[in-house]
Amino acid sequence: MKKLPIGIQSFEAMQSESHYYVDKTAFIEKLASEGKYYFLSRPRRFGKSLFLDTLHQAFAGRKDLFKGLYLEHNWDWDNASPVIHISFGSGVIRSLGELQVKIESFLLDIRNEHGIDYEKKSVDGRFMEAIVKIARKTGKKVVVLIDEYDKPILDRIDDTELAVSIREELKNFYSVLKDADAHLKFVFITGVSKFSKVSLFSGLNHLQDITLNEAYATLCGYTERELHSVFEDRLQGLDTDAIRQWYNGYAWLGEKVYNPFAILNALQSRQIRNYWFETGTPTFLIQILKKNNFRSFEMEEVQATGTILDSFDIERISPEALLFQTGYLTIRGMRQIGALTQYTLGYPNMEVKSALNDSLLAYFIDDLHQRESARLPLYESILKGEPDVLHRYFHALLAAIPHDWYRKNTMEACEGHYASVFYSYFASMGVDVTPEDRTNRGSMDLSLRTDDKVYIIEFKMDSQRKNAAAALQQIKDKGYHEKYRAQGKKIYLVGMVFSAEERNIRDFAWELLP
Template structure:
């Protein structure tokens, strides 16, 4: 049944009861809640990217465990649950504990514990966070006669921004390990424990000691527990989809294709339905506009630092990579590569999987993430002046959509001539990466070092009107670059692409750090 058009779209909404009371659209995930709470495990962990609905899921669990049956009227769980038992719930949200030092983090823990100590009391002598948490669980159990539910949202938030630091990470990790330590010893007092996060820190006691915690992040039965599927859009957002399409003067199917290209493509296991980014989707429906919403709220500092640490190039980032099943379970603080972190953070997703060998192909999920990632690399490869980059990219995009490569290269030369000097730019590979970033920002299909039977093409870019085969040289000439394309007969490899092939030879001047000359042949 379609949701009424008058439903408000929940932009960043995390309160399940508020959504119910104030008539917000709620994508029904309560069948998953029933499945979780009636499974064999009472300790569970879920990893999903930021702004993917983890906090709303935790808050919905909170309402469920408090027995608020009236909030679930008309939802799937209403027909599944028959008991609606009320349990004491301890709900900790650590999204408020980011960018804190040791003393500030301990103060934040104290503040969160004090909230529940007002209800269940505090034993004299309980000073450390672990003592206070243990005391809370024991008293809540004795006072209510019910086992306790512990919900911990974004358990890893205090550690994410320091995961690349050897000094601060161990200190903060020990604080959090101390806090979580009672959860193992108090199993007899606990009914259900659920944690969410982005990454897995193995040296926190929650993973190193709670060996019975079930990680449901990649289980097929929970593939769509967060995010929105196309079936859910068609069934629960059909009226909004119709209004969106009318606003843009296109059909519903055309509208869905636009949404799919920009916000779809996530898979958290394999096989899996396509999952849309819920934050971007709700914003787009609310504003009836396609824009960068999820990426626009900021790229985490830790991601850029880790990209630099592992030396991942833009082209590597934009391509596809292989990973084994064990890679996804790698401890964050012991990573030997960045692919698991890119996956957990939502910048990579599973594109394909081989269940027989337990291997996966990963890559960027959609256009919003691809362009956002390339924009985040501009300060490191081009210039901190992102406004100048944006202006240049718009000019180049206009030229390419008019099939004017000459004008696009002229705009690129003008732009690059304004970029300040940077180290490590005196080799051809740097300029390949620069072209890759710029063309990717245009929203075009771009790849570098594309293999052919007779060699490799430096850069391949496809626009709606043409396929460009680009050879890059430094301190030589465009004629030399063009000669290499002719000699190796690259066009044979792309003869069936369906659009005209255009050969482009570009020469960069290492002293002026921009394009010196180019040659274009159709």
């Protein structure tokens, strides 16, 4: 069977090592004909580096690599351009000194590749000198490609002071692009985050941000059509609905796309599980969510303005912007209210929802053995229709929460915490779970769905002076179950009352509707 191009960041390597081609080269012709300075933000492992290398080879005139692709007959191959290609993607920057060494190595590589000498001493001076001398030596304007421009900052985003110092060093380096305009033909910059232009690209006002440009929504990632037309042989024997549910769903105001890294790994291994999430540890992300009291179930639907999503600064990081730009949330809807753009965000797919909630559980319950040993029994309990097992295991899990957590939180936060623990457990296992499940009579606290069963769960605090039977009666009185009657599934009603004093489930009741 043909080899899949997993993890390949070089266009030339992909062409030589794989027979699978998702042709994105039409975007190159469009970009080159319509503008000069571009910026694109996409999550990690989404093919940004491969696309940038494809740009490199196109501008360098490597027609032999584009045989059978759109660009083969839609590009001026006789007018190649010199290219400066810089990538901050490899390695981890741990200090300002390491960043300075890395930039120095870039400048040495540029000097050696293009056969120039430096007379300037400063980093920005030599970068400008490189652009000018290459342009004069070749008689052609220079193409500059910068990949993962923000990674040095994100590497140390947990240390605000150091991150700011790194940002200022990069700002000095990137500022050259503003003054080198007369010698530049094309500039393309990629990254994960969108730090404000004021912070990093001061003066580069004509930098066109195509992150939320519908015309470029599918530049990175695979569309449904591309998946089936290119990988049809690999899809044979697989559950395409499950693949769609787990890996499709990313949207930037255009057609939804699959995560390429995850889908290629799934097609290679023939297994559906978390791939993209395994390549990064969202430690800082979890810390930001904790700091801002972002409850796990709230990420099912997040409202954010265009101003919030557009960028963030190191000193003021919006959790909504961070979740969106790093790929943990995607755009589900948009509406214009006067001059205000309002976005509705949510999980892109089951892979992200499951894996992120798995990480959040480590914050809720830090006892690894207790956390993991409960998974299989809890999953089996909802498959078999045994709600009493939920009671038993969640009572033990809540008892494992450190006393210190309650000391730092209000009662209202505790109620949300209980709901978050339940939601995150089931979401991490890939169960179809919905918090605040809406009906025409209101919203049930939580619903779980399997192939043949539905669980409707209502949470109460004992301060509300209600027992579990009253919670069940509320479900009936509100008619929450009517939403699922027509599906022909068994419907279980579950009521729980939490005790502020005991910090656990005080009362539990369930009922199977006839």
